[in-house]
Amino acid sequence: MKATKSKTAAKQITEKDSEKLKELFVDGLKDIYWAEKNLAKALTKMSKNATSEELKAAFEQHTTETEEHAARLEQVFERIGEKAQAKKCAAMEGLIEEANEILESTDKGTMVRDCGLIMAAQKVEHYEIASYGTLRNIARTLGHNDVADMLQQTLDQEGETDHKLTELAEAYVNEEASVE
Structure with missing residues (x-):
């Protein structure tokens, strides 16, 4: 029932509404662009x-990917x-x-620090996943399917990074941190 209402509502979008949605979309792109640059x-x-x-190594790889994400956003714009x-x-x-606070409150060279860094990094990943998923959906609504595909590519990479961080935590980081 809700899907039917959504399709009906989508058909009733006016040009003015579409312009407001585009403004929201562009604002969201500007926001995540700043996020990627600073991340x-x-x-x-x-x-x-x-x-x-x-x-x-995981952080170094994600740094490279983050730079690619910023470049991809430039293409989206x-x-x-x-x-x-x-x-x-x-x-x-x-x-x-928050990540900086973890660095300040944990001892250098410990797995407790690594555990905290993973926690901070996964919070970032989840924010990015939410942002890119929403932006992809808005791009589709606005008829920018090529842009939606580009945003999906970044979304997939963010999900992979989150998964890798979970694997590191579960493989040994959390266990070693628990005995320090």
């Missing part, structure tokens, strides 16, 4: 402060006829600050 710097710091070589512009993302700023 790349934070991931470099997290990598330098991780204890395990596997976690360092271009495809929808907008200038690539960042808007400060309060959520990502808070998540990065």
